[in-house]
Amino acid sequence: MLYEIVFFFCLVGLRNLGNTCFMNSILQCLSNTPELRDYCLRNIHRSDLNSTCQTNVALMEEFAKLTQSLWTSVNNEAISPSDFRNQIQRYAPKFMGCNQQDAQEFLRSLLDGLHNEVNRVTVRPKVSAEDFDHLSDDEKGRRMWNMYLEREDSKVVDLFVGQLKSSLTCTACGFRSTVFEPFWDLSVPIAKSSGEVTLKDCMKLFTKEDVLDGDERPTCNRCKAKRKCTKRFSIQKFPQILVLHLKRFSDSNNRASKLSTYVNFPLKELDLRDFASESSERAVYNLYAVSNHTGNALGGHYTAYCRNPALGEWYSYNDSRVSPMSSSQVRSNNAYVLFYELATPSNSKYQTCRL
Numbered sequence: 001m002l003y004e005i006v007f008f009f010c011l012v013g014l015r016n017l018g019n020t021c022f023m024n025s026i027l028q029c030l031s032n033t034p035e036l037r038d039y040c041l042r043n044i045h046r047s048d049l050n051s052t053c054q055t056n057v058a059l060m061e062e063f064a065k066l067t068q069s070l071w072t073s074v075n076n077e078a079i080s081p082s083d084f085r086n087q088i089q090r091y092a093p094k095f096m097g098c099n100q101q102d103a104q105e106f107l108r109s110l111l112d113g114l115h116n117e118v119n120r121v122t123v124r125p126k127v128s129a130e131d132f133d134h135l136s137d138d139e140k141g142r143r144m145w146n147m148y149l150e151r152e153d154s155k156v157v158d159l160f161v162g163q164l165k166s167s168l169t170c171t172a173c174g175f176r177s178t179v180f181e182p183f184w185d186l187s188v189p190i191a192k193s194s195g196e197v198t199l200k201d202c203m204k205l206f207t208k209e210d211v212l213d214g215d216e217r218p219t220c221n222r223c224k225a226k227r228k229c230t231k232r233f234s235i236q237k238f239p240q241i242l243v244l245h246l247k248r249f250s251d252s253n254n255r256a257s258k259l260s261t262y263v264n265f266p267l268k269e270l271d272l273r274d275f276a277s278e279s280s281e282r283a284v285y286n287l288y289a290v291s292n293h294t295g296n297a298l299g300g301h302y303t304a305y306c307r308n309p310a311l312g313e314w315y316s317y318n319d320s321r322v323s324p325m326s327s328s329q330v331r332s333n334n335a336y337v338l339f340y341e342l343a344t345p346s347n348s349k350y351q352t353c354r355l
């Protein structure tokens with residue numbers, strides 16, 4: 001295959017087009033996601049782009065072109081992402097202009113846009129109002145996931161989407177109900193501490209039991225009345241690529257303030273089994289990219305550091321500059337979006353047979 005011959009090491013920077021470091025940082029993290037990179041390099045996206053059903057499919061094409069340029073460039077000169085930017089701006093006008101944007105919001109919009117263009121589902125079935133409440137939690141989770149795939153099914157979903165379970169328990173009658181929702185990334189609160197915290201502390205906070213009271217009281221299906229309930233999250237299905245967004249900004253719209261707590265996260269073997277709905281699921285991840293935000297809530301600068309999939313070494317991407325770095329520098333109090341990959345090929349219980 002041609003791409004294996006013209007295969008370089010992606011140590012190519014991206015030009016800053018005026019406050020586009022948020023975009024460059026995320027693009028470098030994505031281009032170092034091996035399965036997504038290969039999807040673009042092998043032009044597999046082309047067969048997924050169904051021109052008969054989609055009228056505007058230029059975002060995926062530009063994303064793939066950019067990824068190809070990054071991985072097949074023969075010199076180390078920085079590339080301009082302007083063609084790509086024109087497309088993402090058409091898709092999400094919010095990213096118009098030169099304002100400093102939030103890298104995590106940008107990532108969500110981008111993945112959503114790419115997914116919509118390469119969705120294998122061309123005609124979404126109507127949502128059926130089936131009642132799964134008589135089923136076991138796992139069976140219900142599985143059916144909800146399959147229903148999701150009937151509407152949203154793409155390479156992007158294969159890689160990035162997991163499923164979250166939330167359990168609500170009524171404090172009056174003890175009735176427990178469960179809700180399953182797909183997630184594209186997890187926004188993890190930062191545990192309060194004067195010193196450093198661990199990523200597990202933050203995950204514990206994310207999955208800790210919450211009390212819904214006052215105006216937040218949900219309706220209990222057994223009491224048929226609004227009741228004080230407890231709510232708890234757990235991960236039902238782990239994605240191949242787990243994106244963890246550390247909630248450093250108290251409000252992502254106002255960006256009122258930024259927490260610069262040092263979050264200690266493992267580069268290898270992040271084991272999330274404690275947060276799984278079912279303890280048997282394998283959930284060990286290795287880190288391969290980080291989007292770093294330096295500065296404060298009002299302004300700052302994004303860089304990325306990525307472990308090169310071919311070389312296994314870490315590199316820092318600061319717009320057009322790419323430089324080697326030591327893995328000991330990867331953790332800092334500015335790490336903002338973490339990209340983890342499942343350590344073993346996913347043998348998920350949900351794996352479907354697709355021809």
Ligand SMILES: *[C@@H]1O[C@H](CO)[C@@H](O)[C@H](O)[C@H]1NC(C)=O
Binds near residue numbers: 047049122
């Ligand atoms: C697009 O989808 C239609 C209907 O599902 C199919 O018949 C056609 O072959 C597809 N076109 C491409 C280019 O894959």
Ligand SMILES: *[C@@H]1O[C@H](CO)[C@@H](O)[C@H](O)[C@H]1NC(C)=O
Binds near residue numbers: 292293294
């Ligand atoms: C991440 O941010 C920290 C704090 O400003 C900085 O010292 C470090 O160099 C940055 N890392 C990279 C790889 O850009």
Ligand SMILES: *[C@@H]1O[C@H](CO)[C@@H](O)[C@H](O)[C@H]1NC(C)=O
Binds near residue numbers: 294303318321
């Ligand atoms: C990124 O590069 C700029 C110069 O373009 C420099 O001022 C800044 O310190 C660099 N930041 C990091 C984190 O390396």
